Amino acid sequence: MTTDLINRLAKIVGPGFVSGEAEERYLYSMDPGTMPAAAPDAVVMPANTEEVQQVILLANELKVPIVPMGAGLVLSGLTRALRGGIIVDMKRMNHIIEVNPQSRYAVVEGGASQGMLKSYLKKHHPQLKHSMPDAPPIATMAGNVCIHGSGHLSVLGGSHSDMLTGMEVVLPSGEIIRTGSCSVSGEWFARSPLPDLSGLFVGWAGTTGIVTRLGIKLFPSYKHNDVLIFVAEDADLMPEIISRLTSTQVAEDMTPWMSPKPAWAKGFLHINIAYGAHTKKELIFKRNLLQASVREYIDQKIAGFLPLPPPQKGRFLEIPSPDLARFADLRKGGGFEYVGALMAIEHFPQAYRAGLAIAEKFNVSYSLGSRIIGAGHCMMFFFAYAFNRADAEDVKRASDALEATNEAALKIGGIPWKAEEPAQKQIIDKMDPNTFALMDRIRSVLDPNQIMNPGNWEK
Amino acid sequence: MEHEEILHRCFRCGYCKLPGNYVDINCPAYLAFRFETYSPGGRMWLLRAWLDEKISASERFAEIMFSCATCGNCVEHCAFPEFRDRLLLAFTAGKEALLDAGQVPAPVRDYLTKIQLHGNPYGKSVKKSGQWLDGLDVALFSDQEHLFFIDDVGTYDPRGQEIARSVVTLLQKAGISFGIITDAMNSDGNDVKAMGETALFEDLAEKNIKVLNKLNVKKIITLSPHSLNALKNDYPALGGQYQVFHYTQVLAFAMAGLTFSDKEPEAKIAYHDPCYLGRHNTDYESARMILRSVPGVTLVEMDRNRNNALCCGGGGGNFFTDILSGGDETSARVRVREAVDAGAEILAVACPMCAVMLEDAVKAENLDDRIQVLEVSEIVRQRF
């Protein structure tokens, strides 16, 4: 069966872009996180939508599972082939198809990377930028939008799925469909005013189709950029501090962080606040607004802005920030994974304390933080644990800590984001049964042969 | 295997796949094959898996390992400081271990065997290594200030020979004192070492060092950046201590002594940084200095330049083994497209291997009427 599969896939994409060899099956069986390996039978790399369609039709015919994959950097093991089958590595489809500078959107292929779009805009449309996550730059736009990612413009524009303007998707049954304005007008400016079918594909962990194109919002790129770091000692103040800072509607990105390393930072709560402006004057005006919003705490001397001479700011203005990836080298063992839980901002202190308690209980190297989404509308609170890949016990410790964290996040009222397969089950347990029943019904309509990434979002 | 202890530290984050400005894939092997397995992180994990006996030393695994062009992009852009300095060393050690295990791609075996037998991959007699001169009048090395060292490609490949002659003529014109050796030099061994054949490398190097030391050579000018790398960085540990320069490094400071004709053709030129001059030896300026001082030349930059340069795909022995060839996305082909996009009419190279690789790519891409590949010395000489 496998040789047949490989041969038939080779006919679609060409022999160089399909493999059922041990090397690929091994490497694609896991991601850099803690989830156990689950190997595919084949890895295929289509070059265009038609090839994706052909691959899906073949999978239907042979009843073989299909797993869409971007850069596989989600860390929670979502691109593993839980039931075997074909991993569709989308990264050959990396073209930037269109940039509309007037209506500020870009249309990219389903495997286009964050880094490439950044670089493309910098060269061809320096007045525009998109919201980058801090994921390594090879991470794909589609993979990130599909998981409701967030990034450097998330205070300004919400989560990255909020920035989505439309999609081209190959359905599990093989039809190619479009969502958003492009389905009517050929332009990719908005998801409204139509029934919002894009929702059928974001948050589903690749179980509802393969995104081959997507439109995303672009934003003004500023000539002058700055970052402030606000430091406080009392976690209970954080929700109000966040609320005041976001009330100025000035920040592009706000990322609280609490980490025992470097040693000077331990026990303090920091918020990096990034903002930009077209002129220096405007930049200073914005800074003053931000500072004024929390002046009360400064006057009480209980919190304040860390003095950073301009040369030291560069590091905090780097997008994406490689510091996150470097966390994986903390234990000289090439690994970290995090629970990112979406939650209401008032739960900040609880989440923080839960994180500290879990880190202590499981004795793991940790870093806690969050990204504010929207003008203080919610946050993604992350609990990151580094581990040494070569030490099975250490991996187990991190994995146990992650599981406990998922549990704790749910208890607080948060929802694990890009949840690992077991965490999906934890979520389903708490989910309104009618909601889950609807999810199931939708899937059975879209995917009658149950080939799309089975094993995910299942009870 | 050496450096085994760092393999698991790779996070597979993939910073190493890209240049620092993220323009596009910048690891030639990953660019050509596109499977994660061919990316630097893939190599690290596969090596670990092999040592852990989770995969075997298959033909494909060997192909993956030997497809690395040792371009150094991963070393330059990996997210982890210090760790990254050892990436290429680990890959080389991995190749060495594969050689020990007897799993070697056929072209690699052929390459190494020829060198072992003849001292060069062309299977020619070292005694006749002066044929490239083709009547040119160059003194043999006796007591000149420099020895001019020519790599295998410059010595035996027809296009390489042209370049060698061009550089020699230019060095003479610039009044630089040098001599050559025509009957005794073996391959510099740079790419042999990159392939993990350490013993053969040491053998080649020791033979060369013996000749060089006997002639009391102190300063060496190399034609190829690969030779520069071996002679400068690896020979000292084997008893060969010389001051080694790439010819562009010497010429850059002698340009003032050259006179150019009045009617120089205007040309937009993009310079392709050779990995072994650029990333491996951090000289991004000498060749540019030369080109800037040539009348009529306008230097344009490709999106990927200096430490972000995309390798021609010829490093690590791939020039000879061709593991990276075939397909539309070989780095040489992508590179010449990039040069055309940058508006260049001439793609300047400073390495005989780059010259051959990129010229072939221009043909494959049907870009002959848009762009010409020329070696830096040829551009200079055209304008006398």
Added chain:
Amino acid sequence: MKSIKFNPDLCVNCETIDCLMKCQYVTFSDIAEAREEKLKINDGKDSRVLHECLTCYSCQEYCPYDNNPFFLLVERQEEKGVLPAPKPIVEEQLRMMAPKGRITKQAVSGPVVDMCAFPMLTGCVRGKLFEGASTIVGTDIFCNIMWLHFAKNSTIRERVPQMIDNIMSFYLKDSDTNELVCFHDECYGTYTSVADAYGIEVPFKPIHQFDYYNQRLDILKDHIKPINAKIVYQRPCSNRLCPQTDQVLDEIFEKIGAERVPRKYDRENALCCGGVPRAHQRDELADELVEKNINDMLSVGATYCVFNCPFCMATLGQEVAEQGLMPILVSDLVQIALGE
């Protein structure tokens, strides 16, 4: 604990109250008011000066009797719990700059150049100017004078003797020299002015960078290629602790052919670079200082903006460069004149 060397009687009899009357940041309606505030400080009472002070060190220089008005002021701030900056900000910096105990013995020989806590500056020590020099650097030999800006005399008392001890036992004791060239004049200020006022013993001889350059320039005079350029100088707070070195700087400038163009905010009237007020969360004041300083520099026309203090350069350098002046450290300017 030794108290700050200071004589209250001098203030009682002082005719000018220069320390406060000359202050550029706290203003008084008349000398009587200044006297009243000064006496409050001396008596350990609360004074608005304790709250409004920019910690610019200048009163140390203004006082004609060397009565250590600034050191005393900091003492009082700390006693009264007046925090110039929010607690977490001070706390984090205290940790960042704490001795890390990473120091190891290293053979050094004269001239030994103290680079304070800033390893990125060691590249400045090169060429003929520093021929044969050894450098020492790290938070384990950090001069710790910065705590004057944060009402932390206690930290100075605690850490400076440790640093001195480290410098001696890890470097100087077994070397051929008892002299320490201070690349940063904050270090020089610490080992002279502060040490003297706080009663801290210094077993080595601190040499100010300017004195060192000045001497070297005499030795290297044949190598000097006058730069023939106009410069403006940004005098740092720490130079208030060793005002005599400002004349030495003039000699240096003369020797290398740099014309120190007179400007409003130079010499005794030097204006803070704006770095410290930012730490004090007074960014708008800092902006104002930067603007005044730069407009002043631009108004006189110069090629270089010369910095003594690397921190001032970090604070102002980018802005200065954007305005078309070349920011440069004194040592680098001297290096240029030496053809390096």
